[in-house]
Amino acid sequence: MYNVRKVTEDITWVGASDRRLALFENIFPIHRGVSYNAYVLLDEKTVLLDTVDAGVAGQFFENLDYVLAERPLDYLVVNHMEPDHCAMIGDIVRRYPEVKIVGNVKTFGMLSQFFGTDYAERAVTVKEGDTLSCGTHTLHFVMAPMVHWPEAMVTYDDADKILFSADGFGSFGALNGNIFADEVDFDRDWLDDARRYYTNIVGKFGASVQGLLKKASGLEIAMICPLHGPIWRENLAYILDKYQKWSTYEPEDKAVVILYASMYGNTASAADALAGMLAAKGAGEIAVYDVSNTHVSELISEIFRVSHLVFAAPTYNSGIYPMMDNLLHDMKALSVQKKTAAIIENGTWASTAAKQMRAALAELKDVTVLDTQISIKSAMKREQAKELEALADEIVKSLNA
């Protein structure tokens, strides 16, 4: 059965959701599924904006066939060549032999890499500022390199004032009939997944996102149609503000997240004790995570969200406990910046975790590590309560600064 929704009079959503896939990119758990959005413009010309992941091909083609209603497909615009969007290009060409493929020079290079052909006979190569007249709608092409791959571009429809934003403004989460952000409680039900999607997929490329936001600010945009998650047609300022913060690495909340690694519970106990002391001193909305039991993508999302971080971990094989080491590595890979951090280490002998965590954090831009740090020998003793209180005082002072 087809499942489509009109976005405007001439544009229809023909995407599909996958609630069976366990790991997006074979990395990220997606407990709420994921949608792959694609859009059809019916004008004097017919245009498909992007395809979908192979996992939802059947639903997508049923949708596309229904919306085209026997009309030929004139153009396929390829905004992004990652296979979660480009997987169906070969099938589109086989089903719609007249179709022309619209992309930039890099798009066709990647087409060749993925499909063994650059479809030169049907290629329409566009560059920044080029347009495609489709009748009453004219599509404008805006290059968006590294949001999220080098070939990425976005497409602006000047008739309906829609920005087809590729991965930009996307989110994990299946669409459940309500394809518009104003039809759901986005702040309650979607924001965490939108942040987790952004920070883990595009987080490294803040400068590139800033470049796209600057270009977008010159357009009159009534609607943002991303390739994942809900469409924005109201309160665009809300999501633009989030993107402004995320892409400049500014925290959303002045709050503390405590991230601990603990083999037998002793480091966890210290982390919880610190949380209690912070709360008693007035810190609110504290979050505590066991890095061994929380997927690193959720930790990264929370790290982007807040201003203050505490890292607590034992020494392991003369290094940092592996799960914490992996988190610190991921933080660097994703360009985490602008944080205040504190360190707690544990070790039964030859502790080196604090020194190594401090060195890892020193590699991040604009991350201040507090001088006060706690060293636990196997288990924290009552006599160390004063040290923990001092650390809590310093964190709260910094929070209130």
Ligand code: FEO
């Ligand atoms: Fe949703 Fe970069 O692909």
